Amino acid sequence: MDANAPVVEPHTRPGEAGAARPQVTELRLTAFRKHRGAVLALGPMTLFAGASGSGKSSALQAYEALALLGCGHDLEAAFPEAADCVPEGARADRQGRRGFRIGCTVDGPAGPVRLDLAVQAVPRLEVVGERLTAGGRTLLTTALRDPARPEVEAAWHTAGAAGVTRGRLPADRLGTALLPLHVAGRTPAQLRVLAAAEQVVLALRSVFACDPWPQRMRKPVAAGPGRLRRGCDNLAEVLHRTRSxxxxxxxxxxxxxxxxxxxxxxxxxxxxxxxxxxxxxxxRGGTCADTPLGRLGEGELRYLALALVLLTGPGVLSVDQVAEVPAAYQSLTVLADGFDRCLDPAQARELVGLAAEMCARGHIRLAGAVFDASCARGVDGVSVVDLVP
Structure with missing residues (x-):
């Protein structure tokens, strides 16, 4: 860490009046599955397009994994098949270790904040390095010094005579998410570190990964609190709540x-x-009998489930948001793999239009994957990122 690096004064902290909503604006797949050196810009609505094997699902998987880590989950929860995340053809080092690297940039009241993460997948899953930077200054670094210990050595910027504070953090967690437990927040430098870390965590925790499962949406469900699950199998329960x-x-x-x-x-x-x-x-109206959703086709069920997701919010979707921060300062991001799966062209166009409308209003952000991007090209507010195998 450079004690002479330019000082960036802390902006309004997340949750304070006038603060912008923290949001992930860039996803970096430095070495992850089929991606090497990929830098993917994310707008209010971004759709990854490409043929099978182009890495669309992998990009969303990396985003979701960062979100899980931001929520405090361990590496096994974020990367259940970690060995498959290692880039194809990656060679092991002298100790037989192989891994992957991902990262993101989060814009918000603290300015652009970069998070970069290096993970060892083989022979044991653990963080080998993490870096949090903002305004040209490194705010946090971690490194795995002793593979025999389940900890990383961490150093975070605190200014003062020493310049940094050193400590140990678990090697199976995201250090950035743990900083609020270790930084007192008494000095401007400490507040700067906390503001950057909180901005990243706030953006990552406001994520809902959605992949409707039509086969599970056909049967009646128990009435309950009406929080929509990832597979949308409790769609009827949620409609029961939101209709009123x-x-x-x-x-x-x-x-x-x-x-x-x-x-x-x-x-x-x-x-x-x-x-x-x-x-x-x-x-159906008139003399026609109503149709149970269980009789609909897969495309109709996925269409209805995704439309419901786009028209609801964090109070309805099963999202682990930060309870102490008002919803007005949190930006909900929906991750939708197979956004056009099973849909006909008319359904896909209508769903893209609905998503663009809701994203333009600021209710949500959307990152999705489509096989055929013709339904989205030329639509205002929609960014299409073409991936090549």
């Missing part, structure tokens, strides 16, 4: 259903079955 809480958004969802579902659709409603379960139906 926000009539305007429910009407927008019904309008989307009219475009994306076959036949006449007048509304989406929920039926209580008397045994503590509920099921969702498409209301």
């Amino acid at each position: 809480e926000c009539g305007k958004r429910h009407a927008r969802l019904a309008a989307a259903a009219r475009v994306g579902c076959a036949g006449e659709v007048t509304d989406l409603r929920v039926e209580e079955l008397g045994n503590g379960t509920v099921r969702a139906l498409l209301a």
Whole structure:
């Protein structure tokens, strides 16, 4: 760390009045699966496009892994198949170790903050190095000095006579997420470190990874608190809650259903079955019988589930956000792999339009993967990143 590096005064901290919402604006896949040296810019709505094997899902996997680490999960939870994350053809070092590197940039009240992470996958999963930088200054570095110990040596910027504070952190966690437990926050330098770390954690914790499973959405579900799960299998439960809480958004969802579902659709409603379960139906109107969602095709079910995700928020989606920070200062990011999977062109266009509309309003950010990007090219507010195998 350079004690003579230019000093960047701390900006408004996350959660304070006037603060911008922290958001991930760049994903770096330095060495991860099929990616080497990839730098992917992320806007309010970004879709990764490309053929099978181009690395679309891998990019979203890296983003989700960073989000899990930001939430305090360990490496095994973030990388359940860590050995597969090592780039193809990567050679082991003299000790037989192989790993991968990822990172991101988070913009917000503390300015652009970079997080870079090096992970050893073989022979044992652990962090071998982490770096947090902002304004040309390194705020945190960690390094695995003794493989026999489950700890990394850490040093964070504190100014003063020593310039840095040294300590040990667990080798299976993200050091940045642990800094608030180790930095007192009494001096301007300590506040600068905390502001940068909190900005990164706040952005990473505001992530909802979504991949609807139609086969699990067909059966009635138990009525409950109505927080949508990753696979959207409890869609009927969530509709049961949101239908009464926000009539305007429910009407927008019904309008989307009219475009994306076959036949006449007048509304989406929920039926209580008397045994503590509920099921969702498409209301047909007139003399036509309502259609249970279980009878719909996979494309219709995925379409409805993704539309519901786009029209709800952190109070409905199962997101581990920072409870002490007001929702107005948090930016929810949806990760949607296979965004156009099973959809016909009309459904894909309508869903892209709905997503662009919600992202433009600032309600959400979206990073997704599509096989065919024709539904998104030329749409205002949508960035398409073409990946090549």
